[in-house]
Amino acid sequence: MLSDRVDSVITLSDVVGLVNKVTPLLLPPSGKAKSHRRQLYITNGSTHATVTLWGEQADLLDVDELIAASAQGPIIVLFVGMTVGEYSGLLALQSTSVTRCYVNAPLPEIADVREKTKDLPYHIEWHTGKTKNDAEPIPSSITEISTFEPNDIMGMRYKISFKITEIHEGDGCYYMSCTDCWKKLIPESGSYRCPDCTTTVPLPRYRFVVRAVDTNSTDKDDAKFADLYFFGPRGEAAVGQKALSLLASVNEQPTRLPDDLLAIVGKEFVTH
Template sequence: MEFMLLDQLNLQQQHGKIKIRVSRLWESTIPHLKNQVLSLECLLIDEKGYSMQATIRKHDIQQFKPKITEGIVYFIEKFNVIPSRDKYKVVDRKYMIQINKWTTIAETTYNVETIPYYCFEFCDFDCIKGKRNNDTCLIDVLGSITAIGPVSYTYVGNEQTPIRNLEIQNSEDDTFPVTLWDKFAIEFDDSLIYEKESIGPVIIIFAGMSVRTYKEKLYLSTCSASRVYVNLEIPEVSAFQNTLQRGQAIVRSIKQIEVAKQPIISPYEQKFANRKTISDLIALNPADVENIKYTCEAKLEEIDTTYGWWYKACYDCKGGVKDYDGTFWCTQCGKNDQSPVPCLIQSSDTDEEEK
């Protein structure tokens, strides 16, 4: 064979040759610095349908970005195989590919029909609940759209950012909230969705999503690696549509999510909103001020270490957990299957800090 398959790659198989399709291509950013690109990322698929993530470092983006197009098949040679990252992987693999300045990329049109365009590892709604604030591997979710909200704005850091809320339903009639941020909120075409609804249920795929919590409620959230597909022609979507058509799940009409009109307050303004002294805060009646935010400027006089410098924390909400029947329990989240991991800062003989 003149090229290797992706599942054959390991740390001992360096500088090989692969034939793949670029299924997804995105610039990796973080919300507070979204104008600063960290790397160029790709999801690659080979003729066996096996997928692997590839990365191009920031200083190599200018060289390779014009040479790579989503959906096209390429031969790639002289790349590095490296361990996968600990966070924000779009596929759960032990290794990933690093494209560097010595890598060669050549487009091919020969026998490309055998390579799939898409690859998903769908997570059901019950699985989502176990992914709260766990960004090791981003998740793919499939469902029908049941509610759409308008575009509104909020501050992320010091910049106003578009946001849009949706709701999706699974084949068991359960619903789950989704939040689209930034370009995903703007580019989501709700008029097209309502047009498609007149023909039948609108099935949507959210790929590369993170799971977040707002006021103790879970929701799916987009990030720079996310992708949205509507009525994609793949077997999983067809199966879901058949389930709805056979009446095995309730087909809900798409409703509108109402958004209360509130003034958009900058972080600087928030620092001084509802300013109170400590005496004022103590005098407040908790029943009268529920869900009202206040600010207070105070000086930290002392740290109370009566109960030590650390505590056993829940992996999800970071609240305290208690030992019970050989495991740990959180009053908010229930059983914690993972034991707490102690994190320490120590000094070496060279006075350098180590974790």
């Protein structure tokens, strides 16, 4: 499964999906990224994912032609040679120097996805994210959002009030990050290295997953639960201290979650 390969930089994967949204070329923030990129939103009928094409790979894909062609029928692409990550609960794939894209090719994998997605809308839309990200968050609830299609709410901001019911222990609570770009560092010969930067200095940052329910939920049997991801500053705000300080309290028991983190179970939060 692709989820088993999350954050592996040595294992490349192939993924195929119906393309339903694309972004314009996204320019890199100054000093933060290697190149421009383009993102595509895909689905195989049951799983949704984002695909990021970097540099030359982004240039080679003629999205204007894809959008025009999608008016006549579905655009299904096989992406070969991708790394697998995760962002906000979705699989996030990124291109490499060996990535290749095969559009509506006569391949069994593409035919299979075509069959599984035959009842889904197939016209590709532009997804700039600008209007959605700049707009005020929309008041909502976990119960309401659970009824939405994932593709319809990508990039949207919602304001929800929720109560944490548990923390997923198996997912841990932090990762060793690059001090410059925040990417996950790769252990190497007793030290660390960043896949993009030259830094070898590790800094723990929060990354934990909680199970949550609407604050005003009273019916335990019909309550809708959601897994919410807390990264970096959002984790600091919830716990009340930096990850480095929190980890100092469990140096002798690294396999358990810190008490100060477990203390947020049962508490109510408002986030957007």
